[in-house]
Amino acid sequence: MITVALPAGRMLIEAARAMGLAGYDCPYDSASRKLIFTGDGMKYLIARPSDVPVYVARGAADVGIVGKDGLSESGEEVYELMDLGFGRCRFVLAAPKDDIPGLKSALDAGGMLARLRIATKFPSITREYAAGKVIRPEIIVLKGAVELAPAIGLADAIVDIVESGKTLAENGLGIVEQISESSARLIANRSSYGIKAKPIADLMARMGRSGTVGGGQR
Structure with a gap:
């Protein structure tokens, strides 16, 4: 038996569906509050998306499904096995x-943005982005809706994930530039990948045959 960590929230239904399409019994019940259930030789855990890489890295789960955004932000050491293709969004x-033209010009000038204030729920990704741009902004970490920060003068800009951009537009914001793309990934615990190589390889093969997009990198 292998243990699979599934992400609670917007990707849970798609993750359970992906397991079903791969031929596994994944009896997720949206009306239930159970966080642990079993099916077809699998044990499933439902965890907060940001916790999935932690569960997998620490061995509480053998494999997990998590957005690339959550995986990158976590910094946990796991194997990234497949791009599953769903849950697509952009950083x-x-x-x-009104500030976008000036901000774009300043970004091209690099060091002129030393005093830029960026609000985000993703400080690690924001720091990596800033380093690539050779800028040193003040990063303000928030837990809630970061779109509010520029409106109340808390920040000059935000780094966030978007799907359609509708929420940004409704709050008077626009995209300065895209940082990266994110989608659901299949990840594995490093020890489990060796010890439970056969069932994990079978899971990958069945997901590949079911139409999920492969692209493993260990």
Whole structure:
């Protein structure tokens, strides 16, 4: 038996569906509050998306499904096995629409943005982005809706994930530039990948045959 960590929230239904399409019994019941259930030789855990890499890295789960955004932000050491293709979204730098032209020009100038204030729920990804741009912004870490920060003068810009961009537009924000793309990934515990090589390889093969997009990197 292998233990699979599934992400609670917006990707849970798609993750359970992916397991079903691969031929596994994944009896997830949206009406239930159970966080642990079994089916077809699998044990499933439902965890907060940001906790999935932690569960997998620490051996509480052998494999997990998590967005690339959550995986990158976690910094946990796991094997990234497959891009599953669903849950697609983008990481963007966004700002009030009137400020976008000036911000784009300043970004091209690099060091001129030393005093830029960026609000985000993803400090690690934001720091990596800033380092690549050779800028040193003040990073303000928030837990809730970061779109509010520019409107109340807390920040000049935000780094966040978007799907359609509708929420940004409704809050007077626009995209300055795209940082990266994110989608659901199949990840594995490093020890489990060796000890339970056969069932994990079978899981990958069945997911590949079911139409999920492979692209493993260990």
